[in-house]
Each structure stands twice: as structure tokens, then as C-alpha cells.
Amino acid sequence: MANTVIIGAQWGDEGKGKIADMLSEGSSLIVRFQGGNNAGHTIRVQGRETILHLIPSGILHSHTLCLVGNGVVLDPAVFLEEADKLAARGIDVSPARLGISKKAHLILPYHKQLDKAREAKRAGRKIGTTGRGIGPCYEDKAARVGIRAGDLDNPVLLREKIGHALLEKNALLSGLYHFEPLDPEKTAAELLALAPRLVPYLVDVEARIDEAAARGGDILFEGAQGTHLDVDHGTYPFVTSSNTISGNAAAGGGVPPSFFTRILGIAKAYTTRVGSGPFPTELLDDTGAYLREKGHEYGATTGRPRRCGWLDAVVLREAVRLNGFTDIAMTKLDVLQNLPALRICVAYEYRGQRCERIPQEEGALAHARPIYEEMPGFEDDISACGGFEQLPAAVRAYVRRVEELVGAGISIISVGPDRRQTIMR
Numbered sequence: 001m002a003n004t005v006i007i008g009a010q011w012g013d014e015g016k017g018k019i020a021d022m023l024s025e026g027s028s029l030i031v032r033f034q035g036g037n038n039a040g041h042t043i044r045v046q047g048r049e050t051i052l053h054l055i056p057s058g059i060l061h062s063h064t065l066c067l068v069g070n071g072v073v074l075d076p077a078v079f080l081e082e083a084d085k086l087a088a089r090g091i092d093v094s095p096a097r098l099g100i101s102k103k104a105h106l107i108l109p110y111h112k113q114l115d116k117a118r119e120a121k122r123a124g125r126k127i128g129t130t131g132r133g134i135g136p137c138y139e140d141k142a143a144r145v146g147i148r149a150g151d152l153d154n155p156v157l158l159r160e161k162i163g164h165a166l167l168e169k170n171a172l173l174s175g176l177y178h179f180e181p182l183d184p185e186k187t188a189a190e191l192l193a194l195a196p197r198l199v200p201y202l203v204d205v206e207a208r209i210d211e212a213a214a215r216g217g218d219i220l221f222e223g224a225q226g227t228h229l230d231v232d233h234g235t236y237p238f239v240t241s242s243n244t245i246s247g248n249a250a251a252g253g254g255v256p257p258s259f260f261t262r263i264l265g266i267a268k269a270y271t272t273r274v275g276s277g278p279f280p281t282e283l284l285d286d287t288g289a290y291l292r293e294k295g296h297e298y299g300a301t302t303g304r305p306r307r308c309g310w311l312d313a314v315v316l317r318e319a320v321r322l323n324g325f326t327d328i329a330m331t332k333l334d335v336l337q338n339l340p341a342l343r344i345c346v347a348y349e350y351r352g353q354r355c356e357r358i359p360q361e362e363g364a365l366a367h368a369r370p371i372y373e374e375m376p377g378f379e380d381d382i383s384a385c386g387g388f389e390q391l392p393a394a395v396r397a398y399v400r401r402v403e404e405l406v407g408a409g410i411s412i413i414s415v416g417p418d419r420r421q422t423i424m425r
Contacts, residue, residue: 008226009265015331017041024058028217033252035224070103071252099203102150117177206254238277278365281309313405329412
């Protein structure tokens, strides 16, 4: 039995969806353990693209059970919309195949209103939030005033909790941000109208995991965003609102840390970032534009163009350390085709000294200058390569050098967006 955690090793958008989809083929159970619908996982099978925001990527395999863990914040309407779109394509999204933890917290309209109001008021200090209410929902969870999925089965409790929450939320929305206050009864009624469809999905996720483990099945834990968007260990304050590192897979899925046998990091062959925040290797030139267009670097959730730059080995080394990666999947290696030279950031110049690790002070990374190592580029089309030795020598050298620099082996190489365009080492 292999219990695998999939973690983004950069700032998100590394191609976790494709790898999770591939590994789901050999898994009986897939658990999404953190984040919300501020992240999108894109899967391409035989030319058809599927974008998922809440439902685990294993849903495209008919034999899997897909669960949304307690660490996720769930927008009920978005979940149902996503399920309906999959069902329209003939994909089974019945409660027999898909479940939501009763402990998962729900995103309500007032969370989204607060998210948008705060971002608007930040003026020149915007975080780059998607405005989907993720942060305010996690705030309510920490403040112990959140609405949990299990509350959908208790209308009296649900109305009471929403009324209590809106006492504070409406004071903020109207008094500080000059937004229209929300009506507690209307808010509760809208949520309860969805309850008949949502309640059948509510399950004891931990029990389902225990049952799958007892049968000896492989279990996959799927993260969202990336390591350096972690609320504690990322480039604060330009981070998401949850812990994105492997240590949270246990808390967000309801299992002990000893449960995991493999921790797989997903890293692009270059680096991208969406929204605000420091990005030492960002390219604001033709090479950056080339990577964006050839790599189709536009957000699956927002459509925002991604910032693009050279591979940052310092960022990857820190991800290896934080997560304890057993191995790495390198994605989008084919995007580097036709670049005359490939550059890897091997260290930073910070405060006049060479720095091998990310500076810890807030804002420090914005002043770090990349120190590059240059390697030959390649012109060959590698999208049809089925084995590592079929790759051009320059490509193999690039992969091996990254392994040396970050201290982890690269076991999976993606040479194209389709499920089949993958090399297993």
C-alpha cells in the first residue's frame, strides 16, 4: 500500500492536476486536504480539457472514491456547479463516488463580500486575492464561529450561527467598507435551499480512509496552491490562507503523519507566479513572454496571466526541505524548447553576500538578486519522447543538474499537457 501526498513545490500552478490524475489510476481513494476554489487543477485527456476547483482530480477515473477533507473551505454553489458540469459529460459524481467531510467549513456570501471589500481598500498594497472568500472563511474557522458542512443537516443551528456571524460582518461591511449589509434570514435560506443536494455528500472522511487502508488500497492526498504560498512558510504576506505544505495533509485529511509513504513534489521546469509578491527570477522580456505563450500560462481559476521566469533552485531546495519530498515530478519541460540557453538560479545575492537559502525577513526576497548558472538550450521537439534516454543530451543534463541542486530525484517528467505525454523514470 502506498499513501502519497502531492504538493506544489513553487508558487502553485505547477501541473498538480495532471500528475494527480495519472496517479489516481492506481489509487482507490483521493483526498483533497486544503484550500478552496481559489485554485484550479487542469487535466487534459485525449485533447479534452477538464478544470477542477474543488472536486479531487481522481474523479475522471471511474473506480475511485474522491473526498473533500476537513481542511478544505468549500463554496457550496461552486461544488454543485462543478459536479453538474461533470455529470453532463457522463462522469459519475454521485455520493457513492464523491464525499464532503462534515467538518469542512463553508464559504458564505459574507466571506466573499469581505474579501472583495478588503482588497479594494488596500489600494497600493493588494495581496492579489481571488475574492472568493477563502481567507475570511479560514478566519472564522480559527475564531470558532465558522459554518461547517455538517451544519447543513441542522437548520436551527445553521440560522443561529449565521445570525451571530452577521452581527460582526455587517458592522464591518457597512461601517468600515461601505458595502451593503446582508440579511441573515435570506443568507440562511439561500444556503438551506442547497442543503437537499449537499447533505447526501456528507461523510465521515476519516472512516472512509480507514476502510480503504484496511483493504490495502493506495490512497492519494491532493494539495492545492504551492509550498511558497503557505501561510506560515511562504512569501508572507503574499500567500494563501492555509498551510500548503505536506505537514498539513495529516491535519487536513484526518490521519497521522506516519500514514504517508511517499511525498511527491510537483515543479515546473521554469517558475511562474500569479498575483503580487516577490519573484527573483521573473522575466519581463521576450523570454518571459515566450514562456507565457508557449506554456499557456493563464490562471485556470481567474484567467489572469502568470508571471514567468527561470527555474529557481533556491525556492525548490526550500520546498524539498519543508516537505520532505521523496521525489519530484517535473512538468512542462517541453516549454523550454527553442530557447538558446537555459538559466537556473542557484543562489541569491542579498545584502552584498551570496545566499543559498531564502531570506526570512518579510519583504527580503524582493531585494534578493538571482545568481544564475547557464546551460545549453535545445531545439528538438520532445513531446513524443517516451523514455528518459530518448530526450536530447542537453535536456537530460538540465534534469540531472536540477536534481543535484535541489537534493531530490526527478521520477516523473511531463513533456506535454496530455496524460500520455509523460516519462516515468
